[in-house]
Amino acid sequence: MLRIVRASPLTTVQDAGRFGALAHGIAASGPMDRRGYEAAGLLAGAGAGGVEFTRAGIEIELVAGRCRVGFAGGDFTAAQGGARVGWPGLVELSAGDRFSVTPGAWGNYGYLRFGGDIDVPLVMGSMATNSRAGLGGLAGRALVAGDEIRIAGKGKPAVTVLPADAPEEGPIRVVWGLHADRFSPAVRERFVASAFRVSMRLDRMGVRLEDTEGVFAATRMLGLVSDAVVPGDIQILGDGAPIVLMRDHQPTGGYPRIGTVISADLDRLAQMRPGTAIAFQPVTVEHAQQLLRSQAG
Incomplete structure (x- = not known):
């Protein structure tokens, strides 16, 4: 069980997206930076879903159990229990541990993925949050301090740490x-x-x-x-x-x-x-x- 200690505006639960629903007036949603989302998932050996946060970052606390957390997307500053860790990367949290992310050199969006599935209901086949339509994620809204998220099941084998994802240049x-x-x-x-x-x-x-x-x-x-x-x-x-x-x-x-x-x-x-x-x-x-x-x- 994870608790949100601090959340930047527009922090949401996302997965790959709610495809096939546009005919019903619902955009696919999903991560703004799909490559960042996927990289965080590889690092964690993640199951379904992840948390997308914006420039101000995020802080989480593991309430119970143990959990791998992979993080990637943009460039941010990360710390586990106050000790800085490299970005992107992987940490393993035990009950009572905190993991925090603060702004870095570039990027608007970062991702946390976990060693299991985010346990929220699927809506139209997806957990992706569309706050405009009030669908998915946690009651169809952005995450705020005090929210708790359960991680269920086991993920996949994690990969080695990915190289830093420097922004591409050009038009x-x-x-x-x-x-x-x-x-x-x-x-x-x-x-x-x-x-x-x-x-x-x-x-x-x-x-x-x-x-x-x-x-x-x-x-x-x-x-x-x-x-x-x-x-x-x-x-x-x-x-x-x-x-x-x-x-x-x-x-x-x-x-x-x-x-x-x-x-x-x-x-x-x-x-x-x-x-x-x-x-x-x-x-x-x-x-x-x-x-x-x-x-x-």
């Missing part, structure tokens, strides 16, 4: 979107030649960007028929601001979508902190699929 790659041809060639050229900036307005639903060079300053395209959206879609809002839809995105959208961030780069974008400059590079669907296969391998 965020996109495929042109459904409404790209609604933008003039000049605007599309400026979109890929200009720098944007990650704003303070970001959460699991979307990351709003600052259009510092005014690429979309004169763009006004309202009244589109709403249709299905997916994670990574770049909507241009009515005021000309771009927003990248993330894991808890709404099911449909009525703003034009100039492009979609490819799956291989969506984790990297999720970890970009406010103020980070961002540029986009168009690629073909075939190249995007090849990058995703190579990443999975």
Whole structure:
């Protein structure tokens, strides 16, 4: 049994995601940084589920039993019983032990995975928390101090410690979107030649960007028929601001979508902190699929 001693805002229980529910208006959710989530699971030999926390970190206490805890995603500072341990990594807690995570050099999201399954009910086949819909996790909400989580069963054999996951560099790659041809060639050229900036307005639903060079300053395209959206879609809002839809995105959208961030780069974008400059590079669907296969391998 684990107790949450301290939790950053938007700390949630997640698993791989609630796929196949978008037809019912429910996004898949799941970890914002899938590679970080998977790395923490490998380190712990984890069972089902994990805890995603945000920049301010988290502190947990093991109330009873023994438990492996793997941690990864971004760069944070971790300590067991006040003694610092390397990030990413693995610790084993006994009853009464505390494990704490505080902010590090980069990244918005980190993950704790455990040597067993998180014991919460599955909703529509998943424990992933979608706080917008009030589904999954612990009563469909973010975790707060005082919450307790039971770890059931046994996990898998743990792997050796992973190397530090330094942030990748270079433009965020996109495929042109459904409404790209609604933008003039000049605007599309400026979109890929200009720098944007990650704003303070970001959460699991979307990351709003600052259009510092005014690429979309004169763009006004309202009244589109709403249709299905997916994670990574770049909507241009009515005021000309771009927003990248993330894991808890709404099911449909009525703003034009100039492009979609490819799956291989969506984790990297999720970890970009406010103020980070961002540029986009168009690629073909075939190249995007090849990058995703190579990443999975």
